[in-house]
Amino acid sequence: MLVNASEAVPPPLDGVRVIDLTTTFMGPYATMLMARMGADVVKVEAPTGDVVRYIGRGRHPGMGPIFLSVNHGKRSIALDLKRPDAREALHRLLEGADVFVTNLRPAALAGLGLSADELLVAHPRLVCAALPGFGGGGPYRDRAAYDDVVQAACGIADVQGGAGEPVYVRTVVADKTVALMGLAAINAALLGVQRTGRGRSVEIPMFETMVSFTLLEQQNARVLDPPAGPAGYARTSSPHRRPYATSDGHLGVVVYTDRQWLSFFALIDRPDLARDERFSTITGRTEHIDELYALLAEVLPTRSSAEWIAVLGAAGIPVQPVLGPDDLFDDPHLAAVGMFEGVEHPDEGALVLPRLPVTVDGALPARVRGAPRLGEHGPAVLAEAGFDEHEITALAGSGAMVVPDREEVRDGDQAVGGARAE
Structure with missing residues (x-):
């Protein structure tokens, strides 16, 4: 019988604190899964917020339905990292953190003083996880990347198109796959820190991850050197493979x-x-x-x-x-295993969210909070990091930290530091 984790054992990442400097889908999905596994995830946003806040029609501005899905379980602090006092506040948050996750491009991180080399000097037990578009050792390292770009580059669009025009997979498959690889790499790095006491710099680039993903079966005869034939797997590449x-x-x-x-x-x-x-x-x-x-x-x-x-x-x-997305909510198997849970959000009301599709010792994951309003937890997060009331007020007064009222959350499309990998 499945039971709630709160009635059995603590969730696997209970006690782990994550500082989440990511936007859009890939990074936020990885950190949402960490929150689902019990981590305390603090989402660091620009004053305008993650752009995904403004996708779709929500009940309140800045609380779009996709944001509610991808960012539930987290807390939010809004910092203008172009300001030195905001960057100093972030460093103080990192003093009590186990993991720092970002999908900013390397040049943007270096400009903010947030490269892994710099962070590990200041925070030697930290796991610094970067999810860039392209790995730092190659000529593409400073290029921007989104899911569509990586689908094109990694071979998937060509495979999907078969003998015809290239076709994208009709979901953000690169974002979600790289997020899962990121989750695995971060958890492995956490285990390494636990064993050695030494922090880790972990890079999970989209392009390389999706090349590995695509070639698992598509490399085929090219696994031999010299190749015994061209790349490709006839069964999955056939134009006749379909429902x-x-x-x-x-x-x-x-x-x-x-x-x-x-x-x-x-x-x-x-x-x-x-x-x-x-x-x-x-x-x-x-x-x-x-x-x-x-x-x-x-x-x-x-x-x-x-x-x-x-x-x-x-x-x-x-x-x-063959089921459509709407059909999944009525599937009897998913109902029996409790795949969808009701969450009562303090501002957005009743929500329905898929649970983490994993059990530990037969226990379902613990229930999580709904997604945060922009900057909702800033003062509390700073207080936990040792800021006194005067310092918190000064940060808010200078514009380094934004704690908006609900009505003040406005549309925007700026990423923290002005650059995104996704």
Whole structure:
């Protein structure tokens, strides 16, 4: 039985403090996952706020629905890091932090005095995690990058397009994949600090991460030196690989192993295909995958989705109906595992958020707070770092820190320091 983490063991990152200097999707997704795992994440924003605050129609200005999704579980402080007193405040926050995460480009970080080399001198136990567009050792290091740019550069758009025009994956797949790699790298670095007492500089570049992601299967014969053939994986690159129409819908079906194909050939009354040398081995099937995909496209319209799910499932062949994003909220399996949780936000009201899709010792992650208003927690965060009331008032009075009322949150598209990697 699944239980809430608060009723069992502390979450894995309980006690870890993260200073989050990231914007848009990639960095904020990584740090949101850390918050979901129990970390105290302090989001450092420019006075205008993260641009994602203004995407979509929310109930209040600066609290757009995507921001509510990507940044829940965090606290917010708004600092103008172009000001020396704001940068000094950030350094004092870092004194009590375990992790610093940023997706600013290297030149912007250096201009703010926030390069990993500088930070590790001042904070020798800190994990400094950078998520730039391109790695610091190459000629692209100072280029800006967003998801679309990296999809183009890493080979995915070409693979998606097949023999036709390049096509983007219709989600921010690079941002989300790099965020997951970032989460893994940061947690590994935290373990290293725990074992050695020495801080770490961790770089998780978008381009290199997505090249690794793309080539996992697409490198294929080019893993050999010299290459035994061109890059590419016939099964996933085939233009015929798609959800298949049934008599009343569409299904995702993967017939893969020898046993599964034997069962499928029997189901469609084509036992002769099991003896066909083109299809008797996985090597042959991969070389002739277009013919098999054409067979699936031909036979699936002969029955309903429900009929195919029943017979294919009984034969041990993986099959699922095609669902749209709206359908997911009514899926019975997701309901049974508690995938969506209700969160009552103090300003935005009732929210529905996907939980972290991980359990630890059978326990669901602890519930988290909703996403913060811009600068909502600035004074409290500074007080925890040892600032007295006079210092906090001075920072707010000088404009180094912004603590706006709800009505004062305004549209804006500036990133902290004027540069973003995503």
